[in-house]
Amino acid sequence: MKIVVAYKWAPNPQDASVGADGVVDWSRAKSGISEYDPVAIELARRLADATGGEVIGLTAGPKSVDASMARKAALSRGFDRAVIVADDALEGAGTTELAAVLAAAVRHIGEVNLVITGDSSVDVGARMVPVVLAGQLGWPAVGEVTAVSVQAGLLRVERDIAGGTQVLEISGPAVLAASTNAAVPRIPGMRDILAAGKKPVETLEVTALDVPAGGTTVSVTHTSRPDLKARKQQMIDTADPAAAAAELVDALRSAGVL
């Protein structure tokens, strides 16, 4: 079984700063394997080990996604090999463009049975790349996946739904987005990091792939900081918890919220 994990090398918005003009400054935010992607890698690794398959890491982005540190961070987490589409033309690429490039890379890899992704990327968090990727491939997409196995030639997928869980059977290839708590990812040790340097990596530019042209232009006309409510930031002394509680209840009552 050939399993691709589409992962992202991205910074955390928690470490970015936003200017008064709403422009996001990422210069102090270090990139890493996107927060939830290790869960997807772990699910894929366990499935491959159970079925005698192969796990291929796939990412697309500007050249920085192919830096030595980025490669090792990815390959030390359980991939057998990686395909990296590293092209500065992808700087600031939107969801659809990124998904189209990933889909083209999946076709380039060939005979892929399953694509697994994380729940959402840490920097954009739209949860749309997996579903657009599935659309590009014409495969079914399933999110919130908590477990996956192969039984009688079918993919058996468990997922969370509103108010419960569901078991699905899928007959062909599919794109699955792992729930954030689907598995506890292994932490790479020194041996994994050393081995990562020896794993095969295929680096591609976008032009090497058959990517359909996008027909939409999106131009930013204005940026701003979110209009946050002004908060009172009134601190209540808690030396005496009972007195603090009484003071808070009084304050909430006079503010009309109790």
Next chain:
Amino acid sequence: MSTWIVVAGDPAIGNLVETARALGGQVTAAVVGPRAVADTIAAGGVDRVVWLGDPGQAPVEAYASAVADAVGAAGGAVLGASRPGDRVLLGAVAARLQAAVLTEASSVSAEGDGLVVTRTICGGIAEETVMVAGPVALVLDGGPVPAASGAAPVEEVTASPLGITVVETNASSFEQVDLSAAARVVGIGRGLKAQGDLAMIEALAEASKAELGCSRPVAEGLNWLGKDRYIGVSGQHIAPDLYFAVGISGQLQHMVGVRGAKTIVAINSDPNALVFKEADYGLVGDLYQIVPALTEALK
């Protein structure tokens, strides 16, 4: 301009209908789900419904390609609610049209042949306004079920589903809750040391007539509460009159979910916790002392 709305079995699309109507032109809904859902939407203010049939044993996701076929090459905007099934249908349409995907939009308007969209980006740290020319897929808050206001024709099309079936559905052991409707919410975070201590937090919620919510790890890592109680960037976004953030550090991923609250009270042992910057009232101290005292004071 012609606007499409994709619907994955849940007729709560009032906000989408309103947005589509404001763009002008014809509004068509592509509906996967029981006939009753198609009828509710046909009565809810659209011009036309394309019904792809009752999925039966297939999940709505099985109809993603069929929905993309139905929408076809119809330019303009395609709208979908921010729910898992709806996102899958919208993703397939976006792929077919090579349409730009924009999420978290707070306002959408037509300008010339294009659209002007204002939205939150990067997990809520900034907002941008963009001009869009060409096909676009918009993910919006679904809003309520639209009120009956007309009777659009329902056109049934035969759709062939992708090879995916539901073999088992199990109800969650957690009681379901709709936090978005709660006037008061007590949110609990990693400051709570043990699952058994939830009783103390539930007592506070009861005394303050609040629903219980939590940060992500409490629902998704520790599994102490149901997922529908998780408040944050990928969970519930709430706007109650009063929010108690108890043992919550105030990471961005959580706070974007509660910024609509009228009043925020923060209780945390760390005086430098980020949560105090976004609170109206801050209490620095041990929640195990403050929460029972507060519960008592509220009685």
